[in-house]
Amino acid sequence: xxxLVQSGAEVKKPGASVRVSCKASGFTFTDYHIHxxxxxxxxxxxxxxxxxxxxxxxxxxxxxQGRVTMTRxxxxxxxxxxxxxxxxxDTAVYYCARVVPCTTLVCSSLDSWGQGxxxxxxx
Amino acid sequence: xxxxxxxxxxxxxxxxxxxxxxxRASQDIRKYLAWFQQKPGKAPKSLIYAASSLESGxxxxxxxxxxxxxxxLTISNLxxxxxxxxxxxxxxxxxxxxxxxxxxxxx
Numbered sequence: 001x002x003x004l005v006q007s008g009a010e011v012k013k014p015g016a017s018v019r020v021s022c023k024a025s026g027f028t029f030t031d032y033h034i035h036x037x038x039x040x041x042x043x044x045x046x047x048x049x050x051x052x053x054x055x056x057x058x059x060x061x062x063x064x065q066g067r068v069t070m071t072r073x074x075x076x077x078x079x080x081x082x083x084x085x086x087x088x089x090d091t092a093v094y095y096c097a098r099v100v101p102c103t104t105l106v107c108s109s110l111d112s113w114g115q116g117x118x119x120x121x122x123x
Numbered sequence: 124x125x126x127x128x129x130x131x132x133x134x135x136x137x138x139x140x141x142x143x144x145x146x147r148a149s150q151d152i153r154k155y156l157a158w159f160q161q162k163p164g165k166a167p168k169s170l171i172y173a174a175s176s177l178e179s180g181x182x183x184x185x186x187x188x189x190x191x192x193x194x195x196l197t198i199s200n201l202x203x204x205x206x207x208x209x210x211x212x213x214x215x216x217x218x219x220x221x222x223x224x225x226x227x228x229x230x
Contacts, residue, residue: 035219037167037221044210044221044222044223044224045159045161045167045210045212045221045224046221047212047218047219047220047221049218050219059217061217061218062124062218063218095166095167097166097167099214106173106176107155107172107173107214108172108173108176109157109169109172109173109212109214110157110159110167110169110212111169111172111178111179112169113166113167113168114166115166116166
């Protein structure tokens, strides 16, 4: 079955970096884009960006430009999200999710999500 | 960035009720709108894509409508398991912004 399995919780100090992984299985990795969404505890969802595993092409929210890098390793069907220069307000649950690229006939949305990874930034 | 505004922010309804949540975009997003349900401690679950298309496996009690800037999610025959927070998301243009969420509870 379709699965996106994320790496475990992280605790980081301000100014450090974190890398979260998202292991895909049960579907053809290169047929989908992987998006990253975060959610501060008790708050709403925030879209961060996406990667096309086919060519490594990325699109990032302006808010994270210069601090976030999304990559993939096709040999292990895994996507990664690295966030640098962490601040306390980066404390959140980070999710990966997949979406099939739009065609001329249909444009669907994020249909399968990882379980989430809690990143805590604290001195 | 496109701003997505949901209303109401919270909603309390009785079992068997029909409820409607609205989502307004700050500019035309055509039909590129999705609805998600999130339960506490869980990842969001996709309900509706392209404004009105039901995600596979989602019961037909959920329905969506709208285009342009105004959209609605309707839940009929409300049951206890429908409790959670509902989010809309536009994917017409980057960044793919979410609404602030609507918290649904049972009276």
